[in-house]
Amino acid sequence: MIEVDHIARTYTRGDGTPVPALKDISFGIAKGEFVTIRGASGSGKSSLLNILGCLDTPTAGTYRLDGEDVSHHDDQRRSHVRNRKIGFVFQSFNLLPRTTAVENVEIPALYAGGHVDRGRALAILGRVGLGDRADHYVTELSGGEQQRVAIARALMNDPPLLLADEPTGNLDSAAGESVMALLTELHREGRTIVLVTHDEGVAAHAKREILIRDGLIASDRPQGRDAATARQSA
Amino acid sequence: MAQPDGSTWRHLARGCLRQIWRYRLRSALVVFCAALGVAGAVTSVNYASGGRAQVLEKIRRLGTNVVVINAEQSRAVGGRARTGQVVTTLREPDYRALQREIAGLVRSSAVITAGMRLKAGFNSKVSPVLGVEPDFFRIKSWALAEGEYFDEEDLKRSVRVALLGHTVARDLYGAESPVGQRLFINRVPFEVAGVLSERGQGIDITNEDQQVYVPLTTAMRRLLDAEHYTSILFELESSDQMARVSREIEELLRVRHRISEFRPADFRVGNQVDLIRTQLASSERLGFLVRWIGFSGLVVGGLGVLAIAWIAVRDRTTEIGTRRALGATAPDIFFQFAFEAMVLATAGALLGLALGWLASRLTAHQAALPFIFERSNALAALAVALLLNLVFASWPAWRAARLDPIQALKHE
Known part of the structure; x- marks a missing residue:
């Protein structure tokens, strides 16, 4: 699903000095995996997220998403890749205010061209447990509900990859748990999920954790029950 | 990529109307700016035409x-x-x-x-x-x-x-x-x-x-x-x-x-005849001046549209970042913002035409001049206003489209 091969990302400061954010990152994620990318702020985690989300391109190396090399796509083509292949979930939900839940869910379909299928949007809302909230304005929903609307929106175009950036960062623990439970369920249904966080507790829900430090992979190991099984068998 | 079909356009248009309602104060300001520009231009030009018509009427009455x-x-x-x-x-x-x-x-x-x-x-x-x-x-x-x-x-x-x-x-x-x-x-x-x-x-x-x-x-x-x-x-x-x-x-x-x-x-x-010639010449000069004043009115109205659209882009940066992340291309964003501003500016221009008609009547009455509403002038003012507004609405929209999605998403 994801093949990251010797990726580097170097920013250029105002005075022309290069600042390396990602030095040399390589990993692969198979279809159906649930992976967290963990790192402290300044570790290069966000840079990696931007590249994985096709918002940015690496300065070196290649990134293949769903078999397509997207490392050199221009803005237009990256927009299309984001639209069809990536479902974004943000820390602060990023729902459009004064807009109903179902209208938010429909947005990705709007930019996909073709028919906007309201029935499908309603079905997905039902799937995340908000079937009865479809016509509520997002400001009328709780934080946990808003994040579930955002997850429904991420699923609208049925993308192969779900990319969540600190999805529980703005939620209380109960709401955070329910969102994590939803993501775990989606994983069980076979979706590929990459979750970026600095929180070990959140990272524990995934089956594999990639730890980033100083623009390099510090560790890449199984997590949770899989990790326990791995340790047992060792 | 499939071309957007009717449904998508309908959605975009509906979304646009919702945004207009959501930012209704700002929308009202855009309409107001555009309306004032057109009304001012139409009124001043009609006033000058009224003055000219009056001179011509005097000539007709008195005979040359x-x-x-x-x-x-x-x-x-x-x-x-x-x-x-x-x-x-x-x-x-x-x-x-x-x-x-x-x-x-x-x-x-x-x-x-x-x-x-x-x-x-x-x-x-x-x-x-x-x-x-x-x-x-x-x-x-x-x-x-x-x-x-x-x-x-x-x-x-x-x-x-x-x-x-x-x-x-x-x-x-x-x-x-x-x-x-x-x-x-x-x-x-x-x-x-x-x-x-x-x-x-x-x-x-x-x-x-x-x-x-x-x-x-x-x-x-x-x-x-x-x-x-x-x-x-x-x-x-x-x-x-x-x-x-x-x-x-x-x-x-x-x-x-x-x-x-x-x-x-x-x-x-x-x-x-001499007297009339002088008056006619001065009314022509006035007409020329007034056309310029009217045009400046349109420009000022357009600048109002520009300023408000500019602020709108700044305030809605996060929304732009989100839409970009969800797959909106730069042209999609441009279209959204330009369309929104144009709908408002056009509504404003039409309102301005109505206001201009009213104001022309009032000034003609006040100044005891004949009431003139030249359709060609009004249409010209409308056309210039729409063209200016298109330019002034496109600029912030272009800026919105050019925003880096990563920066836009970080924006608070």
């Missing part, structure tokens, strides 16, 4: 084929200007000679003027009273509002009848009809024969509505005991003969009054 001889004192006698003395040298023999000698005259009227006290019932006022011949009103193409003109017979018998200017009639008789009523002019009783239609201010500043008109001989014998005229009006067959006739009048009168051509005359031959 009228020569006026005004009795005028010599400018200087013995090096000193003489003022305040009535010149009595323009007399009937001059008039008869001119009528006899000069070819191409169609109508004529001698005029004698003096300010006199009018009294009707308890109302009293001082107004210019003009002794004129019946042809005076034909030369001026001046219709009656009510009553009758006086005729040659009245002139012969020096009948004491008067025609009132519109304002005089209103001042002395109010809403009542003055026709057949008694009017005292310098204590001499007259009968009001009619009221003239409203004219407004003439091209020579005198307000003809504020004057009273009586038969020439009546004024000369019964009111003033005078043998001279204040002025003589001649209507020519055509305005082509204006120069020749003016010159011949000048020559003949100089000979008759024994004034050599090197000395100032005691009369002045004028025609309205």
Whole structure:
């Protein structure tokens, strides 16, 4: 699903000095995996997220998403890749205010061209447990509900990859748990999920954790029950 | 990538309307800016057109084929200007000679003027009273509002009848009809024969509505005991003969009054054409100026649209970042913002057209100018406004489209 091969990302400061954010990152994620990318702020985690989300391109190396090399796509083509292949979930939900839940869910379909299928949007809302909230304005929903609307929106175009950036960062623990439970369920249904966080507790829900430090992979190991099984068998 | 079909456009349009409602204060400001620009442009241009039409109307009324001889004192006698003395040298023999000698005259009227006290019932006022011949009103193409003109017979018998200017009639008789009523002019009783239609201010500043008109001989014998005229009006067959006739009048009168051509005359031959030309030229200049003012109004309105759209882009940066992350391309974002601003600006421009119509009516009424609403001007203003707004709406939209999605998402 994801093949990251010797990726580097170097920013250029105002005075022309290069600042390396990602030095040399390589990993692969198979279809159906649930992976967290963990790192402290300044570790290069966000840079990696931007590249994985096709918002940015690496300065070196290649990134293949769903078999397509997207490392050199221009803005237009990256927009299309984001639209069809990536479902974004943000820390602060990023729902459009004064807009109903179902209208938010429909947005990705709007930019996909073709028919906007309201029935499908309603079905997905039902799937995340908000079937009865479809016509509520997002400001009328709780934080946990808003994040579930955002997850429904991420699923609208049925993308192969779900990319969540600190999805529980703005939620209380109960709401955070329910969102994590939803993501775990989606994983069980076979979706590929990459979750970026600095929180070990959140990272524990995934089956594999990639730890980033100083623009390099510090560790890449199984997590949770899989990790326990791995340790047992060792 | 599939092309957006009808459903997508409908969605975008609906989304756009929702955004307009969501930011209704801002939307109202955009509409307001665009409307003011157009209204200002339309009103000022129409005002100028009204002014021009008024000059043209004066020309039509007065005719470009009228020569006026005004009795005028010599400018200087013995090096000193003489003022305040009535010149009595323009007399009937001059008039008869001119009528006899000069070819191409169609109508004529001698005029004698003096300010006199009018009294009707308890109302009293001082107004210019003009002794004129019946042809005076034909030369001026001046219709009656009510009553009758006086005729040659009245002139012969020096009948004491008067025609009132519109304002005089209103001042002395109010809403009542003055026709057949008694009017005292310098204590001499007259009968009001009619009221003239409203004219407004003439091209020579005198307000003809504020004057009273009586038969020439009546004024000369019964009111003033005078043998001279204040002025003589001649209507020519055509305005082509204006120069020749003016010159011949000048020559003949100089000979008759024994004034050599090197000395100032005691009369002045004028025609309205020069005056009209000056006025027309100044109204053209005004029109040009006003078009520029109108255009600046449109630009200022457009800048208002620009400023508000600019602020909208800044305030909605996170939304732009989110839409970009969800797959909106830069052109999609451009379209969204440009479309939104254009819908508002167009609504504003149309509203401005309506406001401009209203304001044109009001200013025309206030300035006593004819109400003109030139469709071509209005359409031109609308077209320029839409073009300007398109440019001014596109700029912030272009900026929105150019935003880096990563930076936009980070924006708070």
